[in-house]
Amino acid sequence: MAIRPILHYPDKRLRDPGRPVEVFDDELQTLIDDMAETMYAAPGVGLAATQLGVPLRLFIVDVAVDEDAASDLRVFINPDLVELIGTTSFSEGCLSFPGAREDINRAERVRVKALDRHGQPFEMLADGLMAIAVQHENDHLDGKLMIDRLSILRRRLLHRAMIKHGGGD
Numbered sequence: 001m002a003i004r005p006i007l008h009y010p011d012k013r014l015r016d017p018g019r020p021v022e023v024f025d026d027e028l029q030t031l032i033d034d035m036a037e038t039m040y041a042a043p044g045v046g047l048a049a050t051q052l053g054v055p056l057r058l059f060i061v062d063v064a065v066d067e068d069a070a071s072d073l074r075v076f077i078n079p080d081l082v083e084l085i086g087t088t089s090f091s092e093g094c095l096s097f098p099g100a101r102e103d104i105n106r107a108e109r110v111r112v113k114a115l116d117r118h119g120q121p122f123e124m125l126a127d128g129l130m131a132i133a134v135q136h137e138n139d140h141l142d143g144k145l146m147i148d149r150l151s152i153l154r155r156r157l158l159h160r161a162m163i164k165h166g167g168g169d
Contacts, residue, residue: 001030001033001034001036001037002034002037003034003037003038003041004034004035004038004052005052006038006042006047006051006052006095006096007051007052007053007096008096008097008098008162009096009097009145009147009159009162010159010162010163011096013050013053013055014050014051014096014140014143014145015143015145016050016055016143017050017055017141017142017143018048018049018050018055018056018057018058018140018141018142019055019056019057020056020057020078021056021057021058021077021078021115024117024118024119028058028117029117031049031054031056031058032058032060032075032117034052035047035049035052035058035060036060036062036073038052039060039062039095040062042095044093044095045061045062045063045129045133046059046060046061046062046133046134046136046137047059047060047095047137048137048140048141049141050140050141050143051095051096051140057077057078057079057141058075058076058077058078058141059076059079059137059138059140059141060073060074060075060076060137061073061074061076061130061133061134061137062074063128063129063130063133074130075116075117076112076114076115076134076137076138077114077115077116077117077119078114078115079112079113079114079134079138079141080112080113080114081110081111081112081134081135081138082111082112082113082123083110083111084107084109084110084135085107085108085109085110085111086107086108086109087105087106087107087108088105088106088107088108088132089103089104089105089106090103090104090106090129090132091103091104092104092132092136092146094136094145094146096140096145097145097146097147097158097162098165099165100158100161100162102146102147102149102150102154102158104132104136104146104149104150105149106131106132106135106136107131107135108127108131109125109126109127109131110125110126110131110134110135111123111124111125111126112124112126112134112138147159
């Protein structure tokens, strides 16, 4: 396992949508393990392959944020958000926007279908932080970033802040 560099906004590669994962081989397993090590080291609760410059429809989430809680790493490959329920606002951060936190409007609950790391299909109804993380990471797979969900004024302020603090290439 290895910690990989996370792309920072405004790196243009963050806008590249992920391609469907078709091969479940050792290379994919290594990528997933590297993503987990990278996410935990950052630290974060979610990470999309596209944030590492790997254009695949793959993200991971672990919302066991309490240090005493057991890890609950979830792998989502080729996810499909089949139902969005309710609305909520949450103060989100993003590993591609170091230090930034913004209030983002999202669905309160989400039903997602995906494949696990071995290509087995599963479905889950997520709420709370898991629902927020699934929607946030799924956005990355479409080349959409949290800045895109902000008002024009907040976008400009966040963009300037990221440029000022040396974000992206």
